[in-house]
Amino acid sequence: MNAPQSSQELHYRIGVPALGHFPGHHRSSRGDSGFEFRGHASLLDAPDPRRLDLHASLRDPFGSWIVRVYSQRKAIPVVLVADLSASMGFAGTRRKLDVLADFVDSLAWSAWRTGDSFGFVGCDSTVREDVLLPLTRARGMGDALARTLRSLRLQGRSARALSMAHRYLGRQRSLVFLVSDFHLPLSEVEDTVASMAHHDLVPVVLWDPLEFGPSTRRGLVQVTDPETGVTRLLWWRPALREKWLAAQQQRRDALLRIFQVNRVKPLFIEGAFDADAVTRHFHS
Known part of the structure; x- marks a missing residue:
């Protein structure tokens, strides 16, 4: 969708991870089902078996099931x-x-x-x-x-x-x-x-x-x-x-x-x- 002729579009960003609750454009350190890899967590802490990481699970010394955690982009x-x-x-x-x-x-x-x-x-x-x-x-x-x-x-x-x-x-x-x-x-x-x-x-x-x-x-x-x-x-x-x-x-x-x-x-x-x-x- 194009902007009205009188409007000039600008692009901004923030220097820290966004802390909002609504999905949006800005990088965040929150959420479990986004697209930016943040790290690993126990399946009990992030119960999403679709994100299961078998290699990380095999390396876990306690034998826990490990899943990948991905951050969601947020609005500000x-x-x-x-x-x-x-x-x-x-x-x-x-x-x-x-x-x-x-x-x-x-x-x-x-x-x-x-x-x-x-x-x-x-x-x-x-x-x-x-x-x-x-x-x-x-x-x-x-x-x-x-x-x-x-x-x-x-x-x-x-x-x-x-x-x-x-x-x-x-x-x-x-x-x-x-x-x-x-x-x-x-x-x-x-x-x-x-x-x-x-x-x-x-x-x-x-x-x-x-x-x-x-x-x-x-x-x-x-x-x-x-x-x-x-x-x-x-x-x-x-x-x-x-x-x-x-x-x-x-x-x-x-x-x-x-x-x-x-x-x-x-x-x-x-x-x-x-x-x-x-x-x-x-x-x-």
């Missing part, structure tokens, strides 16, 4: 936790909210194709109940959610609720994409990342090429802080451009330090969403 929960504060409404080469919607559409479609459940948690100063999507295996939920996100009005002055999003993830280990521009205090970034340590976390940093400086080389420009709404006039010049670019690099370095300490590998999206770039993140 996939959740996208999104920053929906006002800064995510920035429009440069592309509007960040549209990039987020493209990501949601692609990830939900890919999870459905893989046999995984998909959920969404959107946060500004509170968890947004109007876009909250509990884990589901229903087809087409990502497309509907993406349409809602494209028309959403972002007015939150902070993304403090990101640090509470883990309460909506459940106990089972999930693959979590934390999508934000991370223009929030570094202490909040640390708290948010640490709160999701139980899960396989992928921080996704959404930045835009025009976010850290207008395209013009010099002149009077109007800039607006999307979080506070404060507008200022600046005389844009090469020296100021260099200062802003240096601030961008300092921010990137600070985020990388936090991610490194928490042993998570970030994905930077600077411009349009690219499903192939997400796939490469898991296979590089």
